[in-house]
Amino acid sequence: MSDTTMGRISERMPRFIRRIEPPVAISFACIILLLLFGGLYSSAFLSADYLLQQLKVASFLGVIATGMMLVILLGQIDLSVPWVVAAGAMMACAATAYGPAATLAAVPIGILCGMLIGLVNGIGVAYLRIPSMIVTLATNAVAQGLMVVYTGGFSPRDFATEEMRYLATGSLIPGVPNALIIWAIVGAGMVFVLTRTTFGRAVYGIGNRERAAYLSGVNTRRVVMIAFIAAGGLSAFGGVLLAGYASKAAQGMGDAYLLPAIAAVVLGGTSILGGRGSYLGTVAGVILITLLLSILSVLQMPEAGRQIIYGVVIIAMLLLYGRSPANQ
Amino acid sequence: MKDWRYWLAEQRGTLVALAIFALMFTIYISNHPAGLTTNVAQTAANKGTLLALVAMAQTLVVITAGIDLSVGAILVLTNCIASMVITGNAFETTLGVVFVLFVGALCGALNGLIVIYGRLQPIVATIGTGAIFFGIALILRPLPGGTVNETLADAMTGKVFGIVPASLLMLLAIVLVVWLPFCSSVIGRAAYAAGSSETAAYMSGMPIRRGKFAAYTLGGLLASIGGLFLTFFTYSGQASSATASTYTLLSIAAVVLGGVSLFGGRGSAIGAIFGAFAFRAIGDLMFVFDFDALWQPLFQGVILLLAVSIGALGLWRVRNRLEWFG
Numbered sequence: 001m002s003d004t005t006m007g008r009i010s011e012r013m014p015r016f017i018r019r020i021e022p023p024v025a026i027s028f029a030c031i032i033l034l035l036l037f038g039g040l041y042s043s044a045f046l047s048a049d050y051l052l053q054q055l056k057v058a059s060f061l062g063v064i065a066t067g068m069m070l071v072i073l074l075g076q077i078d079l080s081v082p083w084v085v086a087a088g089a090m091m092a093c094a095a096t097a098y099g100p101a102a103t104l105a106a107v108p109i110g111i112l113c114g115m116l117i118g119l120v121n122g123i124g125v126a127y128l129r130i131p132s133m134i135v136t137l138a139t140n141a142v143a144q145g146l147m148v149v150y151t152g153g154f155s156p157r158d159f160a161t162e163e164m165r166y167l168a169t170g171s172l173i174p175g176v177p178n179a180l181i182i183w184a185i186v187g188a189g190m191v192f193v194l195t196r197t198t199f200g201r202a203v204y205g206i207g208n209r210e211r212a213a214y215l216s217g218v219n220t221r222r223v224v225m226i227a228f229i230a231a232g233g234l235s236a237f238g239g240v241l242l243a244g245y246a247s248k249a250a251q252g253m254g255d256a257y258l259l260p261a262i263a264a265v266v267l268g269g270t271s272i273l274g275g276r277g278s279y280l281g282t283v284a285g286v287i288l289i290t291l292l293l294s295i296l297s298v299l300q301m302p303e304a305g306r307q308i309i310y311g312v313v314i315i316a317m318l319l320l321y322g323r324s325p326a327n328q
Numbered sequence: 329m330k331d332w333r334y335w336l337a338e339q340r341g342t343l344v345a346l347a348i349f350a351l352m353f354t355i356y357i358s359n360h361p362a363g364l365t366t367n368v369a370q371t372a373a374n375k376g377t378l379l380a381l382v383a384m385a386q387t388l389v390v391i392t393a394g395i396d397l398s399v400g401a402i403l404v405l406t407n408c409i410a411s412m413v414i415t416g417n418a419f420e421t422t423l424g425v426v427f428v429l430f431v432g433a434l435c436g437a438l439n440g441l442i443v444i445y446g447r448l449q450p451i452v453a454t455i456g457t458g459a460i461f462f463g464i465a466l467i468l469r470p471l472p473g474g475t476v477n478e479t480l481a482d483a484m485t486g487k488v489f490g491i492v493p494a495s496l497l498m499l500l501a502i503v504l505v506v507w508l509p510f511c512s513s514v515i516g517r518a519a520y521a522a523g524s525s526e527t528a529a530y531m532s533g534m535p536i537r538r539g540k541f542a543a544y545t546l547g548g549l550l551a552s553i554g555g556l557f558l559t560f561f562t563y564s565g566q567a568s569s570a571t572a573s574t575y576t577l578l579s580i581a582a583v584v585l586g587g588v589s590l591f592g593g594r595g596s597a598i599g600a601i602f603g604a605f606a607f608r609a610i611g612d613l614m615f616v617f618d619f620d621a622l623w624q625p626l627f628q629g630v631i632l633l634l635a636v637s638i639g640a641l642g643l644w645r646v647r648n649r650l651e652w653f654g
Binding site: 128129131134139140142148211263304305306307308309311315322323325 | 573
């Protein structure tokens, strides 16, 4: 029906446009609309400085959403983001207490902590067959408990190292923030893994129907576990970057990233049921959410209004293209 | 097999939750310096009831194979409204209570409409509505404050005849008035059937949409009773995002402990109540054993992780590997 007409119309378009899915196109169109709307208010919204600043802020969410997307593509969800982000940041900062060698290794240490939590998630989901929503909720609670005990026992060294600050706020190429470069590298890696490796194809396969993927000879349990480890590592990496940006780690720093990460992935057209979605969509979703929140705060919209508009935009956009098929 | 065996199999989740609660509460009471006095029971009942109400709200949605991530936001929104309207004489107070319940049911109905007619996945739809509800709460109460009719608040959190905690009686009344009629009605069975297998329920001509809509609306209503209760404890309203997210997560935890299947179609709100009380008792254990309060979150987390891992024991019964993918 509508799919075939869409198909016929799009056959006349150039190939590169044809390959873009409607959700991705709508998201990018919304980004441009937002910028035009902002530009009417003040030309500062269209300046390169402002845009680069937004991309820099977006890259923290982008790194976290990358991991979330991998898990959502499998048809699972990772609710442990808040305290994995915090744990990654706090452990990286804590490493400075153990001599110069540990200080140098602060970033890998933070990421490793996230991967460990991801490993627990992965074992629970893949091997113990517990629903991901429950396992990740529980590991989130455990990670929170560990961090509370850790910070409560003695006063932690919670300042970010030079390297972390450089990663988050410096710029290797003049004018281009390092955080943005990191997001680009992470994103490129993700695109490569998803489209050019058997692992990536297995992720899509499992998201569509795990039973079928298993019968086709995919070691589905290992793939799911690796995906959760990667998601944990990426969340923690996002936390490390955030700590570098704020130059210190704090307990509640990850709370504000769980729902935006899910929203960004879903707004980008990835199905929450798994198996469908492209990384370009996630990029669009991340930029859209960051830009929306930023423009609303520049317009001095109070927090309450920002929350409401944020919720309305998520629902309205999903009603546009995120609906399930009509018939059962 | 005899009838009672079927009944036992159907109620297994609820009974396990009851057993966990009984065990935890016994350990708690036998180590409590004051023993089982009416005051200890009252405090435990009040803390448990608040979580139990939110967990019941979550259960209603979960049995339709959905999830309500806005339940905490509804709690906070109704808490803020309750701190503004429940004052004055008996008539005004009653009107205020009715209004708060109405708002809660309205929030739930909105979730239901978006999920059923908008055909969005519940998890993302309620993320969106949760943000909206929380935003409205922030508009109403940018700063913590407000008042509530103290006579009513004290009555609801106090003791009846000096022995029985009033909150427990209220919980019992809600089970009798809301839950039991719901789950024995056609609409309630339709909600279960929709959660179990929507296609099969549709083929059998069950009123799926009405069942789901009723589940979401009643979920909102129960969350707003939770909001009322929160107001009765604190005598004030506060739009706190921490409260909203904590109660959302705890409600899922309590539902899981209460033996309700997140895949839908199985479990009962009564199980969720025991799950909520068990979860609270676990948290309180720390205090009677004189541990540092700092260890409480870790202890709660580990217990939760262990509790959900018990579900994995079913893997031993799997005879064919394809059963993994259920």
